[in-house]
Amino acid sequence: MQTSPLFLVRYEDHSRELNRIIQAEQHQGRATMVWNQVQGFTLYHDSKIYPLSEKNDSVFKNPKDAVRFIINRVQTKVVYILEDFHHFLGDKNAVHADVGEIRALIKEIARSFYEREEKVYLFVPPSYELPDELVSFFDLTYAAEKNKTEFLQKYGTLLTEKKYLEKSKPVIGAENQIERVVQILSQMETNNPLLVGNPGVGKTAIVEGFARALHTGDVPLGLHGKLLYLVSLNTLVAGTKYRGDFEQRLEGLIKEVQENKNRIIVFIDEIHTLLGVGAAEGAIGAVDSLKPVLARGEFPCIGATTFDGAKLMLKDPALSRRFKKIQIKEATPEETFIILKGISKSLETHHKLTIEDRALMAAVYLSEDHIPDEYFPGKAIALVDAAAAYCSMKKIDTVRESDIAMEVERMGVMS
The missing domain is CATH 3.40.50.300 (P-loop containing nucleotide triphosphate hydrolases)
Structure with missing residues (x-):
């Protein structure tokens, strides 16, 4: 079954949810165009923000014209976010004069976008419920009825x-x-x-x-x-x-x-x-x-x-x-060294010091020899972490091979 290009997003924290979706789409190589009635369309692309305008600014700020713009302008690698659009759709109990036309336009997005690459997210408050006639047109993945956890x-x-x-x-x-x-x-x-x-x-x-x-x-x-x-x-x-x-x-x-x-x-x-x-x-x-x-x-x-x-x-x-x-198999000594190299910057940042490559290698072979009842890469990571904590405590700014050996002695496992 093909997924709907329309997504209903019930938000508790509007800014957090907005930023999360923008970042997720950007990671997929897509730009995001956000619409609201005050600002019209704003383009988010490559961590930059570009307000869009035309000679007749109302074209972008009128909800019906905004939806027509989305339908008529075929884009690749673009998603749209319509903020607080429930005011224009109405819900199960409330309607307004333009509701029929706007709902028809939303249905047209759902139909026409099946063969296009764009997606449209509608941001609504947690209590909002779609009109029955629109439910089947939306993917409700983001719209759990109760968001309390x-x-x-x-x-x-x-x-x-x-x-x-x-x-x-x-x-x-x-x-x-x-x-x-x-x-x-x-x-x-x-x-x-x-x-x-x-x-x-x-x-x-x-x-x-x-x-x-x-x-x-x-x-x-x-x-x-x-x-x-x-x-x-x-x-x-x-x-x-x-x-x-x-x-x-x-x-x-x-x-x-x-x-x-x-x-x-x-x-x-x-x-x-x-x-x-x-x-x-x-x-x-x-x-x-x-x-x-x-x-x-x-x-x-x-x-x-x-x-x-x-x-x-x-x-x-x-x-x-x-x-x-x-x-999940135990890492080999060679794989463990690669893992240690990959996480060493995080350990250095945490302990506010530097860790030599020879110290990482020492952690591999010493933990293999002296901690046989534990497993790679965990035992080597723990050994480097402990040695770095000791060096930091003693105001030593570099973890060396000898520091790893001394940590093994402190652990009481050196034979």
């Missing part, structure tokens, strides 16, 4: 938030795994990826890489505008005092995701624990309520677990069928 905001971490991404390390060498996550999430059935691998092999880093792709819009159209939340058992259990507290939190979270399933994906680390597989009976067993919503496709999620956790999940066939496994 109280439990997710309280017990989850928004991985697609710009502030989070700015603090996270770059993801190196995981392009194939991220692509596989995107592919599985885009499937019609069995569309919950399950990352399986030993601790430290980079499962969370892969999800963070996917979060960055969501943020920039470097994903298929069906995933555009999605928010990715990290949820863990620890955050749900923390602070519970009375019987039923955990169940109440979990049920609230499940309900929120169900209500926003078209715009939210949940990442659950150590998912076998949260699902209660193999756990003792009691409060944690209440998460059985999560299984049916997973089965109905009402809880879009990415899971991560160890090989032992995956074996536990296999004991529940009804559950394991809802996930498609992606095995």
Whole structure:
């Protein structure tokens, strides 16, 4: 089924949503033309803003003429955003004199744009409801009826938030795994990826890489505008005092995701624990309520677990069928060095010092020799991070090979 070129966007934070879509489209090589009745059309292209005008400025500020302009001017690599256009469309209960003509023009956009490259986003407030006659003409991916995410905001971490991404390390060498996550999430059935691998092999880093792709819009159209939340058992259990507290939190979270399933994906680390597989009976067993919503496709999620956790999940066939496994292998020493090189700038910025390449190489071979019970690249990254923290504390401005060796000694693992 072909996707509609018309998108309804219900915003809670207008500026944030506007900037997010402009950035996402720019990442895809498309310019954005934003329309409102005060300014007419404004072009956003290559991080620059160009107000547009004609001899008769009302041509751009009249909503009917603005829509006719969009229909008649065939553009490539352009998307349109119509701000607060609900005033002119009317809703289920309110109409005005020009509503019939404007609705007809909007329908014409939907019909004519199927063979064109442009898209049109209509920005509306959260409470707005489309007239019944227009619903079938719109893609409602961005228009969840309820945008309240109280439990997710309280017990989850928004991985697609710009502030989070700015603090996270770059993801190196995981392009194939991220692509596989995107592919599985885009499937019609069995569309919950399950990352399986030993601790430290980079499962969370892969999800963070996917979060960055969501943020920039470097994903298929069906995933555009999605928010990715990290949820863990620890955050749900923390602070519970009375019987039923955990169940109440979990049920609230499940309900929120169900209500926003078209715009939210949940990442659950150590998912076998949260699902209660193999756990003792009691409060944690209440998460059985999560299984049916997973089965109905009402809880879009990415899971991560160890090989032992995956074996536990296999004991529940009804559950394991809802996930498609992606095995995450341990990086080789050579791959680990490349990863360390890729993230070294982030570590240097955080610790306010420089890290020599020889120190990175030392972290690889020393962690391989002296930390055999942990896995690449995690153990090498942790070693460099710890050595850099020590150097920063001692006001040493460069991390050298000897600093890595001394950190191994401080860890008490040097034989």
